[in-house]
Amino acid sequence: MKIAEDNPPILSALDRPNSYIGRSVPRPNIKRLAQGRGQYVSDVTLPRMGHAAFVRSPHAHARIVKIETAKAKKSPGVIAVVTGAELAKVMTPWVGVLTHLKGLKSAPQHAIAVERACWQGEAVCAVVARTRAEAEDACELVEVAYEELPALTDPETALDAKTPVLHASLGDNLCFERKLDVGEVDKAFAESDAIVETTFMFGRHTGVTTEARSIVADWNEGEQRMTVYQGTQAPHMMQDLFAKHLGLAHQQVRVLTKDVGGSFGIKVHTYADEMAAVALSKLLKRPVKFVADRIESFVTDIHARDHRIKAKIGVKKDGTITAFEIDDLTGIGPYSVYPRTSGIEANQIVGLVGGSYKCPNYRAQARVVFQNKNVMCQYRAVGHPIATAVTEALVELAAAKIGMDPLEIRRRNLVPDDGYPCAAPSGLKFEQLSHHESLAHLDSLMNYAGLRAEQKKLREKGIYRGIGFASFIEVTNPSAAFYGVGGARITSQDGATVKLDAQGMISIASGVTEQGQGAEAVLAQTVATSFGVPIEKVRVITGDTDNVPYGGGTWASRAAGIGGEAAWQAGKALRANVLAVAASILQAKPGELDIRNGVVVDAASGTERLPLEELARVAYFRPDTLPDGIQAELIATRHYVPRKWPFAFTNGIQASYLEVDVDTGFVKLLKHWCVEDCGTVINPQLVDEQIRGGVVQGIGAALYEHCVYDERGQLTNGNMADYLVPMAAEMPDIEIGHVVTPTGDSELGAKGAGEAGTAGAPGCVMNAINDALRPLGATPLTDMPFTPGKILAAIGKA
Amino acid sequence: MSDRVDITLTVNGEPVSERVEARKTLVDFLREDLALTGSHIGCEHGVCGACTVRVNGDIVRGCLMLAAQCDGATVETIEGLSDSGEIADLQSAFEQRNALQCGYCTPGILATAQDLLRQGGVPDRATIREHLSGNYCRCTGYHAIVDAIESVAQARAGKR
Numbered sequence: 001m002k003i004a005e006d007n008p009p010i011l012s013a014l015d016r017p018n019s020y021i022g023r024s025v026p027r028p029n030i031k032r033l034a035q036g037r038g039q040y041v042s043d044v045t046l047p048r049m050g051h052a053a054f055v056r057s058p059h060a061h062a063r064i065v066k067i068e069t070a071k072a073k074k075s076p077g078v079i080a081v082v083t084g085a086e087l088a089k090v091m092t093p094w095v096g097v098l099t100h101l102k103g104l105k106s107a108p109q110h111a112i113a114v115e116r117a118c119w120q121g122e123a124v125c126a127v128v129a130r131t132r133a134e135a136e137d138a139c140e141l142v143e144v145a146y147e148e149l150p151a152l153t154d155p156e157t158a159l160d161a162k163t164p165v166l167h168a169s170l171g172d173n174l175c176f177e178r179k180l181d182v183g184e185v186d187k188a189f190a191e192s193d194a195i196v197e198t199t200f201m202f203g204r205h206t207g208v209t210t211e212a213r214s215i216v217a218d219w220n221e222g223e224q225r226m227t228v229y230q231g232t233q234a235p236h237m238m239q240d241l242f243a244k245h246l247g248l249a250h251q252q253v254r255v256l257t258k259d260v261g262g263s264f265g266i267k268v269h270t271y272a273d274e275m276a277a278v279a280l281s282k283l284l285k286r287p288v289k290f291v292a293d294r295i296e297s298f299v300t301d302i303h304a305r306d307h308r309i310k311a312k313i314g315v316k317k318d319g320t321i322t323a324f325e326i327d328d329l330t331g332i333g334p335y336s337v338y339p340r341t342s343g344i345e346a347n348q349i350v351g352l353v354g355g356s357y358k359c360p361n362y363r364a365q366a367r368v369v370f371q372n373k374n375v376m377c378q379y380r381a382v383g384h385p386i387a388t389a390v391t392e393a394l395v396e397l398a399a400a401k402i403g404m405d406p407l408e409i410r411r412r413n414l415v416p417d418d419g420y421p422c423a424a425p426s427g428l429k430f431e432q433l434s435h436h437e438s439l440a441h442l443d444s445l446m447n448y449a450g451l452r453a454e455q456k457k458l459r460e461k462g463i464y465r466g467i468g469f470a471s472f473i474e475v476t477n478p479s480a481a482f483y484g485v486g487g488a489r490i491t492s493q494d495g496a497t498v499k500l501d502a503q504g505m506i507s508i509a510s511g512v513t514e515q516g517q518g519a520e521a522v523l524a525q526t527v528a529t530s531f532g533v534p535i536e537k538v539r540v541i542t543g544d545t546d547n548v549p550y551g552g553g554t555w556a557s558r559a560a561g562i563g564g565e566a567a568w569q570a571g572k573a574l575r576a577n578v579l580a581v582a583a584s585i586l587q588a589k590p591g592e593l594d595i596r597n598g599v600v601v602d603a604a605s606g607t608e609r610l611p612l613e614e615l616a617r618v619a620y621f622r623p624d625t626l627p628d629g630i631q632a633e634l635i636a637t638r639h640y641v642p643r644k645w646p647f648a649f650t651n652g653i654q655a656s657y658l659e660v661d662v663d664t665g666f667v668k669l670l671k672h673w674c675v676e677d678c679g680t681v682i683n684p685q686l687v688d689e690q691i692r693g694g695v696v697q698g699i700g701a702a703l704y705e706h707c708v709y710d711e712r713g714q715l716t717n718g719n720m721a722d723y724l725v726p727m728a729a730e731m732p733d734i735e736i737g738h739v740v741t742p743t744g745d746s747e748l749g750a751k752g753a754g755e756a757g758t759a760g761a762p763g764c765v766m767n768a769i770n771d772a773l774r775p776l777g778a779t780p781l782t783d784m785p786f787t788p789g790k791i792l793a794a795i796g797k798a
Numbered sequence: 799m800s801d802r803v804d805i806t807l808t809v810n811g812e813p814v815s816e817r818v819e820a821r822k823t824l825v826d827f828l829r830e831d832l833a834l835t836g837s838h839i840g841c842e843h844g845v846c847g848a849c850t851v852r853v854n855g856d857i858v859r860g861c862l863m864l865a866a867q868c869d870g871a872t873v874e875t876i877e878g879l880s881d882s883g884e885i886a887d888l889q890s891a892f893e894q895r896n897a898l899q900c901g902y903c904t905p906g907i908l909a910t911a912q913d914l915l916r917q918g919g920v921p922d923r924a925t926i927r928e929h930l931s932g933n934y935c936r937c938t939g940y941h942a943i944v945d946a947i948e949s950v951a952q953a954r955a956g957k958r
Contacts (some may be wrong), residue, residue: 032902036836036876261902516900
């Protein structure tokens with residue numbers, strides 16, 4: 001383990017000559033995106049394409065009495081008006097459960113509601129027309145008679161006996177429950193010198209991807225084949241689901257994912273309206289396009305968080321944490337989302353709370369209850385922002401109570417860096433983390449002592465600044481333990497096919513997908529390095545189920561660690577194949593040769609022997625000149641899945657420095673720091689930018705973002721004027737540092753980096769606000785987002 | 799009254815004459831009628847800035863202006879700004895600094911950044927952030943975008 005240079009040297013530990021590992025090379029796809037020459041699904045048009053729009057339920061819960069479509073059918077440009085019952089003849093419903101989340105239950109969900117609408121925004125009828133505008137015009141003419149039903153909108157009463165049961169077949173409104181009791185919790189609390197007990201609230205929020213969810217489905221009746229252009233993170237998963245619910249074979253479904261305008265976990269789920277678009281194409285035998293508008297996005301893109309957590313920590317005078325206890329209640333939508341379920345976030349929270357600390361005593365309960373609100377599912381960092389915020393707020397509140405510095409209490413309780421491998425009380429296994437090294441790096445990076453001195457001086461002038469921290473752990477590189485073992489056909493392995501073309505250049509086809517995070521750059525870097533060519537000679541292909549190896553795509557920070565390793569291994573395999581051919585041409589031994597910078601060389605001396613272009617010429621056009629028995633194999637595929645560890649945990653620590661205006665309640669973010677350890681850093685710039693973007697998404701949760709529902713289940717702020725997102729003027733500069741602890745599960749040693757920023761930032765900002773307001777005797781703020789009104793209330797000014 | 803309007807305008811230096819629906823927004827016109835898909839649709843209510851284009855020299859929201867209002871106008875989109883080379887240095891800085899990830903907000907951000915830089919001088923980071931305050935980026939957290947614009951401002955002023 002070592003602290004990495006923030007500007008690492010050209011060569012790293014994986015020091016093949018001409019290594020690109022550890023170098024900030026630009027992404028291969030960035031130039032065209034910067035010229036507006038991307039190809040997003042919303043840009044795709046096909047011959048005979050119809051545009052779908054949906055009539056959506058205005059009620060949170062209502063019986064659909066009657067749908068009158070005659071007028072709509074006569075509207076200009078209309079191709080078809082289709083109800084849920086009609087579409088159900090083409091597409092079967094689904095149920096979002098996983099068998100390893102014991103007891104998790106849900107009800108069948110249709111592409112378009114049949115008989116009953118269960119949340120405001122659920123589609124009840126589709127219109128397909130020549131243009132989107134004409135489809136929307138016709139939607140206005142569809143007359144739906146509803147009988148409003150009682151809406152479940154308060155998670156706290158969802159399990160009360162007098163509360164109506166949303167799905168009678170399920171018996172109650174409990175989707176999933178998990179309990180854990182490890183060590184001697186009651187005894188530990190009894191022996192504590194101080195106890196902090198509080199309730200945390202995490203508002204619902206959503207992804208607000210800049211490009212809304214988009215799909216173009218093209219059923220070719222002559223070919224009996226469905227081609228789907230979709231902005232998705234998981235093309236093979238979607239291929240499986242489209243096939244399954246349309247009654248097709250995988251071979252009859254091709255999913256193409258070109259440029260995607262932001263994902264963040266939003267675009268890795270099954271959406272009823274996207275399933276409907278695919279079914280409509282099959283029904284109408286022509287291409288159908290659906291692009292959600294922003295208002296639709298707010299009521300149908302998965303929401304996340306919405307947890308109420310009662311939490312408790314015990315601590316001794318010397319700072320020793322004695323026990324953690326949490327009781328989590330989360331209200332999801334009317335259905336568990338398919339196929340990843342709506343139980344994972346609560347499950348993660350139970351697993352993660354306290355996971356950075358030595359404390360062996362932990363009790364947790366989590367209950368997930370159905371609500372008549374939009375569906376909830378996994379969004380960037382899934383559970384981590386909540387588990388981290390709860391844990392880290394408890395730690396800092398406990399530190400304040402016993403008068404200890406917040407970094408000091410962490411030093412005394414974080415699992416020591418030489419204490420691995422080990423397991424959290426919840427059973428999560430850690431290979432090797434670096435909490436203390438990270439903390440030490442952060443301490444110096446931010447000049448903690450200097451900031452404390454500045455803070456003290458300014459307080460004397462009536463300026464209230466706060467410093468907050470959050471140590472965190474993050475699940476990355478998931479094995480089959482995440483979904484596969486629960487029966488979901490979501491692959492955790494990934495493949496890469498690497499080939500040498502007739503000009504001696506390389507192409508990589510990979511099962512992971514590019515969402516802008518830079519997966520294609522990482523693939524190019526790994527193969528350029530392990531095979532031995534300049535990166536300019538490498539071309540990357542992703543997002544096409546017809547043409548890339550079967551893979552999981554992009555989620556749970558897996559693209560670099562899993563897709564990158566498969567590509568690394570494929571590059572090595574192809575190098576061996578090419579050297580076998582080179583050896584026969586050069587009458588040398590393969591082991592004495594290497595490929596460097598696109599040329600076959602003598603491994604020992606580096607003397608150039610044969611350019612790849614010449615080798616390719618011989619192999620492809622004059623194979624007759626090769627000796628008998630020598631067949632050039634210029635393509636190689638390798639697959640990889642983590643086997644030694646269920647997950648490659650990363651870790652790190654963030655800090656926030658901010659100023660609270662005690663007259664207005666506004667928070668000004670002054671600076672943010674993050675030191676993290678994602679193992680081998682393949683591309684430092686891309687890692688840093690993943691962290692920065694993630695931090696800002698977490699800041700959004702802490703300060704702005706909230707899907708506000710009223711008691712009737714109406715989303716009251718579902719537009720970008722009322723739902724606030726982080727904008728440039730309010731965001732701080734963010735400084736990044738690294739500690740490098742490679743995972744031993746792969747040769748590359750890379751872990752994921754996509755979610756760590758989002759995991760730590762909300763708790764960190766919360767702690768900083770409470771630190772700023774502590775001298776004013778404020779009630780600690782624990783109800784996100786921290787709006788100016790809540791801040792003023794906390795200091796008695798509201 | 800007809801619900802269609804004849805308009806003649808210049809788009810990226812090329813003369814265009816089209817008959818458009820009166821209700822059609824400028825960005826829908828650019829994307830659907832002219833197939834200029836570099837201008838993106840994010841929110842359709844003037845908040846996110848993904849549809850930012852230049853009309854008669856000023857940046858506007860393509861979703862808040864009707865195509866019918868553009869009769870006689872000069873419109874410049876990312877396609878035009880790219881091909882003319884006007885923002886080549888900005889694009890290069892964005893590429894080098896990884897100041898875009900998914901790239902969906904980027905055409906609008908580049909137009910907004912160029913609007914600021916055309917005002918001359920070397921704006922400080924707070925000014926850059928303020929000028930970008932109407933352009934939503936979900937991926938980057940803005941830091942890299944500010945870095946890229948700052949570096950171009952300095953280069954154009956001959957300070958780098």
